[in-house]
Amino acid sequence: MAYLHAMSLFIASLNSGSNGNCYYIGNQEEAILIDGGISCRETERRMKRLELSMRKVKAIFISHEHADHIYGVSRLSRKYQLPVYITETTRKEGRLILKESLAIPFRAYEPVRINNLSVTAFPKFHDATDPHSFIVAGNDVNVGIFTDIGQTCEHVIRHFEQCNAAFLESNYDEELLETGSYPLSLKNRIRDGRGHLSNKQALQLFMNHRPECMSHLFLSHLSENNNSPKIVKQLFSTIAGRTEIIIAPRDKETKLYHIRNTPGHVHKGFKQSSRNSHFQLSLFQ
Numbered sequence: 001m002a003y004l005h006a007m008s009l010f011i012a013s014l015n016s017g018s019n020g021n022c023y024y025i026g027n028q029e030e031a032i033l034i035d036g037g038i039s040c041r042e043t044e045r046r047m048k049r050l051e052l053s054m055r056k057v058k059a060i061f062i063s064h065e066h067a068d069h070i071y072g073v074s075r076l077s078r079k080y081q082l083p084v085y086i087t088e089t090t091r092k093e094g095r096l097i098l099k100e101s102l103a104i105p106f107r108a109y110e111p112v113r114i115n116n117l118s119v120t121a122f123p124k125f126h127d128a129t130d131p132h133s134f135i136v137a138g139n140d141v142n143v144g145i146f147t148d149i150g151q152t153c154e155h156v157i158r159h160f161e162q163c164n165a166a167f168l169e170s171n172y173d174e175e176l177l178e179t180g181s182y183p184l185s186l187k188n189r190i191r192d193g194r195g196h197l198s199n200k201q202a203l204q205l206f207m208n209h210r211p212e213c214m215s216h217l218f219l220s221h222l223s224e225n226n227n228s229p230k231i232v233k234q235l236f237s238t239i240a241g242r243t244e245i246i247i248a249p250r251d252k253e254t255k256l257y258h259i260r261n262t263p264g265h266v267h268k269g270f271k272q273s274s275r276n277s278h279f280q281l282s283l284f285q
Contacts, residue, residue: 003178004202006026007139007140007141007260007261008026008139008141008259008260008261009026009027009078009138009139009141009143009164009165009258010025010026010027010056010256010257010258010259011023011024011025011026011143011165011218011240011256012024012037012050012251012253012254012255012256012257013167013217013218013220013246013248013253014033014043014046014140014253015037015038015042015046015249015250015251015252015253015267016147016167016218016220016222016248016249016250017027017068017174017219017221017222017223017224017226017249017250017251018068018221018223018241018250019027019037019068019151019219019224019251020037020038020039020042020068020072021035021037021038021068021069021147021148021163021200021220022034022035022036022037022043022072023035023145023167023269024047024050024052024057025057025117025136026057026117026258027077027116027117027138027139029056029115029116029119030056030057030058030114030115031052031056031057031058031117032059032061032117032119032136033057033059033061033063034059034060034061034134034136034145034155035061035063035069035070035073036062036069036070036071036072036073036076037067037068037070037071037072038070038071038072039071039072039075040072040076040079041083042072043076046252046253047202049253050255050256051252051256052256054080055080056152057080057128058082058083058114058117059082059083059084059086059114059119060073060076060077060082060083060085061084061085061086061106061112061119061121061134062084062085062086062087062091063095063096063126063131063132063133063134063145063147063148064090064097064128064129064130064132064263065091065129065130065176066094066148069148070094070096073079073096073098073274074098074171075095075191076098077098077099077102078099082102083102083103083104084096084098084102084103084272085104085112085119085277086098086103086104086105086106086108087106087107087132088105088132089128089129089131089285090128090129091092091103092129092179093128093129095131095258096147098207099110106119106121106132106180106280107121107122107184107260108121108122108132109121109122109207111137116138116139117137118136118137118138118268119134119135119136119137120134120135121134122134122135122155122159124146124148124149124150124151124153124156125153125154125193125194126148126149126150126194126195127150127189127194127195127226128148129237130146130199131135131148133145133146133149134135134147134149134225136163136164138152139261140261141164141165141259141260141261142162142163142164142165143158143164143165143166143167143259144159144162144163144165144166144167144168145166145167146159146160146166146167146168146169147167147168147169147220147221147232148169148221149163149169149196149197149198150192150194150197151193151194151201151216152197152204152205154203155174156205157205157209158197160205160209160210160211160250161209161211162211163211163213163214164214164215164216164259164260164261165215165216165217165218165257165259166214166216166217166218167220167248167257168202168205168206168217168218168219168220168270169196169197169219169220169221170197170198170199170202170220170221170222170227170232171190171195171196171197171198171199171221171222171226171227172191172198172199172204172223172226172227173198173199173227173231174191174198174199174200174227176227177190177191177198177226178226179227180225180226181225182226184192188269190226192284193251195257196221197224199227199231199232199235200220201264203235203236203239206236206239206260208271210243213229213261214243215242215244215259216243216244216246216257216259216269217236217240217244217245217246218246218247218248218254219232219233219236219245219246219247219248220248221248222247222248222250223268224250227285229249231244231245232247233247234280239264
């Protein structure tokens with residue numbers, strides 16, 4: 001594959017939604033999966049259709065313990081002897097059966113090196129025991145995975161501003177949720193700040209904090225009942241500019257996208273001031 005070069009990463013959504021989440025990020029030699037919420041067999045099928053080898057995958061990183069993020073993890077790890085990076089509390093709450101030597105805890109803001117890839121977790125608002133989002137960096141390219149987030153907190157904003165590409169949750173249309181058939185308790189759980197981002201919230205983040213280097217935005221984790229790809233596409237396309245908008249499907253993989261860094265671009269660093277340090281400690285207290 002001669003078109004591959006040093007200043008790029010390759011990314012795809014293998015599935016995105018309440019029925020399963022799994023995202024692929026890799027370079028020429030290695031790759032990682034963020035979450036493993038679809039079956040091992042289906043993960044293999046979708047990778048094969050993208051002409052990607054599971055042997056290139058070196059690790060799985062788990063954002064939180066909900067079934068749509070961990071369903072296929074145990075089987076994938078066992079079959080391919082893949083290390084699973086997961087916090088101790090998430091592993092316990094998710095009751096994941098993993099080989100001890102393959103279950104590796106991570107900590108927020110401590111980068112994990114997977115050969116030439118670096119994965120950094122940071123905490124987020126979600127109704128799970130110890131939830132995290134991720135930035136995957138390599139070849140001078142940053143890719144963010146921002147799904148299952150109840151609000152666009154300072155963590156999300158500062159990391160979004162660093163991304164060449166991002167998977168960003170756009171879960172529900174506020175009117176469709178309000179007028180839909182869900183019981184009030186479930187509606188409130190979705191929109192209470194520890195559930196999911198609405199289209200409007202995701203759009204505001206994109207409008208106010210999109211970096212110049214962002215070439216691709218994957219709108220992810222769309223609700224089957226309270227949203228539609230058509231609504232989301234129309235909403236974001238009107239202001240997308242040079243950023244390509246992709247709707248991550250609930251039932252299949254996207255194409256494999258080649259993410260390049262803009263020549264001469266310097267990413268803004270995340271300066272962890274004393275305020276940010278306090279915010280990290282108090283985020284879920």
